[in-house]
Amino acid sequence: MLLAGDLAGFVAAMRSITLPEAPEAYRGGPIASLDASTRAAIEELRGIPQEGVDCDAATAAWEDALRAPDWDGPPVWLHADLMPGNLLMDRGRLTSVIDFGCMGVGDPACDLFPAWNLLPAGAREVFREALGVDDATWNRGRGRTLSQALIALPYYRRTNPAMAHTARHVIRAVLGES
Numbered sequence: 485m486l487l488a489g490d491l492a493g494f495v496a497a498m499r500s501i502t503l504p505e506a507p508e509a510y511r512g513g514p515i516a517s518l519d520a521s522t523r524a525a526i527e528e529l530r531g532i533p534q535e536g537v538d539c540d541a542a543t544a545a546w547e548d549a550l551r552a553p554d555w556d557g558p559p560v561w562l563h564a565d566l567m568p569g570n571l572l573m574d575r576g577r578l579t580s581v582i583d584f585g586c587m588g589v590g591d592p593a594c595d596l597f598p599a600w601n602l603l604p605a606g607a608r609e610v611f612r613e614a615l616g617v618d619d620a621t622w623n624r625g626r627g628r629t630l631s632q633a634l635i636a637l638p639y640y641r642r643t644n645p646a647m648a649h650t651a652r653h654v655i656r657a658v659l660g661e662s
Contacts (some may be wrong), residue, residue: 488607490578491566492614495595501561509564512590514554515624518631522546525634532638535652541659542634549627552620559589566597568650592617596625597632600657601650630658 526546529537563570564586572580596617599608612622633654640647 485607485610487573487576487578488603488610489614491571491598491603492611494578494581495563495566495592495615498563498595499560499592503561506559506561507588508559509562509588509590509594510586511564511594511628512559512562512588514591515549515552515593515627515631516554518628519550522631522634525631525638528638529634532641535637535641537634537637537655538659542630542655545630545658546627546634549623549630552623552627555591555593555621555624557592560592561587561589562592562594563587564590564594566595566601568598568602569646571598571602591621591624593621593624593628596622597629600626600629600654600661605657605661626658626661629654633658 523543523546526539526542529535529542530539563581563584565583566581570581570583571578572582592615596611599611603611617625633651636647637651637655640651
């Protein structure tokens with residue numbers, strides 16, 4: 485639970501930054517921009533039955549995320565790549581965040597990735613509550629995280645076992661929550 489608070493503190497600090505003429509984050513745009521690539525990945529995974537992905541459930545979860553209203557608030561600063569490899573920890577506590585190459589402003593749902601990439605269900609709620617995340621943003625965040633995992637799994641399954649493992653974990657976590 486301490487990690488959830490640490491992550492929420494980092495995300496909240498990012499969101500509090502105000503700088504003029506901020507660039508758009510690499511992953512900061514509308515979730516609908518991911519639709520074609522996400523659906524293509526689902527279809528690719530249908531052809532890889534040994535991965536065991538419930539593609540119908542993945543499609544339903546993805547479509548649920550697409551139904552969430554777009555972010556209509558001011559863009560917020562995002563790290564936009566809060567993957568486990570970019571979060572350095574010691575004894576279950578966040579000690580540092582690296583790789584700011586995707587940073588910019590956009591939809592706050594982009595920085596919810598750790599909820600499903602890293603945190604167990606109970607800690608997910610601590611993270612969400614600490615950030616005050618509304619249902620629409622949470623649904624977009626879950627959808628973005630699922631999309632990234634669905635695209636990563638067929639891409640990395642033979643070349644990068646760690647990334648493929650994370651993708652499988654995320655897919656299970658998201659579909660288990662739906």
